[in-house]
Amino acid sequence: MTGKLDPSALAALIGATGADDPAVLQGAAYGEDAAAIDLGAGDDRILVVSTDPLSLAAEAVGRLAVHVACNDVAASGADPRWLTNTVLLPDDDPEPRRTVAEQVDETARAVGVAVVGGHTEVVPSLERPLLSMTALGTTDRFLPSGGVEPGDRLLLTKGAGIEATAILATDFREACLDDGVDAATLEAAAAFLDDVSVIDDARAIRDLATALHDPTEGGVLTGLVEMASASELAFEVARERVPVRPETRACCAALGIDPLATFGSGALLAAIPESRVDDALAALSDIGIDGAVIGEAIRPDGVDAGDTDATHAAGTVHLDGEPITEPPRDELYPFWE
Template sequence: MEIGKLPNDVLEKIVFSNIKKKRDEVIVRAGVGRDNAIIDFNRDLCIISTDPITGTDKNIGKLAINISCNDIAVSGGEPLGVLLTIMAPPDTTVKDIENIMIEAGRAACELNVEIIGGHTEITAAVNRMVLSATVIGKQNRNKIIDPSKVKVGDKIIMTKWAGIEGTSIIVKEMGEKWKEKLSIDEYEDALNMDNLLSVLKEGVILGKLGANYMHDITEGGVYGAVWEASKVIEKGVKIWKENIPVKEVTKRICESFDINPYRLISSGSMLAVVPSGNIEEIKENFIKEGIKLSVIGEIIEEGIFVEEMGKKENISEPGSDELYKALSKLS
């Protein structure tokens, strides 16, 4: 394709046509010649977050929508609109752009989010597809999550499994090499993990049932999220390694690439701190929704530790995600 902004006729045909979800709050929406969107929030607060997708160029339309919306969910808010920027290299085809928009449009419909604008450009500044999504959400001002309310003795919980996003990305980047390392069942399980990327349901439940801190487990994995949580709540954290759920296929992949599953990007899994007295009610609600929930630790006075068989080990500040180590071995 020619370098520069996508032509207007192509925008209409393959970009705007795939924006199916329309929200009542959106007064001015995406369209040719429109430089902004206008949203009516009435009495709610506005929440904004942004995230790029750089670790892979596969299924990035779906990843961009889900991962950006997760950052609204951790505040107990509702994502409403997404601004999607696509920067594509010159060898990109119209079909490539269309596939991204089909994925993004479907994901947006599933999450009840409208794609309200963005930018699509062919440029030699990138050597593969790069997506950046900015999400705008709303939050009832009376239901703001307040980390300052966290107390010593509160429990640390996580949903689903460690390494969800990392496992999904690695197996797709492996191509035919998966046959050397995984069974068919393991391969299919890994492929299906990209259906677990949203934490919106978790955010709604935990927002109603007393969570005082929530965090989407992204780069740096579970250990990285725990370290970051300690900094936000300004208290110590102790987690029990044996309580952290990891799927067998994730273990197999991590063993194959000699990477740590507890430091592997885990979008789709949420970390939260809740009062110990709320645990049973929270468990009941998660069982009803069919979402796996694990109590993996507790708040302590100071220090950031992982405990295994009675031995404590300090959790260090997160560095580069283990995903990039795996991808470097595949390149």
């Protein structure tokens, strides 16, 4: 089945951490966006590292791959600076190879990140290009997804399903047209590719936040479950407070997709102490980015996620009162299967 492993299956893989190293401040863990390594000297002494693959968004795979990798570093409180790029191609056709290279180069230049290495080869069993990028950056204050404190307000920038909307408007344009989405809406939705980066979002509010998280596969709902689990807290979230752009509503409604449960790059989840919420919203507004408070972190009254005897179990997201303990499978995946 396409998509992320479930948390229990993932545990066996992320538990294979090799040798112990005291310089590792944050290693592999469910819900965490990136690793943090103490370099031991200088103001920006923490190296933040994250790896992400991308293969399914055919028309913009190079652009999205850069943003997805860099977003995880930005969502950990660092400025992304370097990328390595592993490119696996289904054949030696020069046209897609050239398109991928141009997209990666243009996007990396736009966000100020240098591509410093990687690997390329042809894998005939692939149906489309697959890019796996590792982004690196530095910071003096690492922000883990698991840093949320009870009482923190949960803030979302821009809106749910931004990445999915761009994919629907490009790779699935004809399906959207057939189901009643007009051409003007699709043209506007395709431009959401320009909104997929959260580097500016994170830079604006990272000094005010206790935690940041980048909702990607599975969308805002999966991001919330991951963040609640990593923080060992419960979240209360109101669906009506989650911003969803009109173009996203139109494309998702046409194909029966929940905007909160599909690719969410372009939005940033932030945990902000109540006393700092106004400052965070103002900082975002100053750079032209919308933000909304969508919920609150609650101290759990149960120990384990899924504890049916607890009103607010650790790792549970209560969406309009309905408890969600498992991340949903991204609702866009069936369209590729």
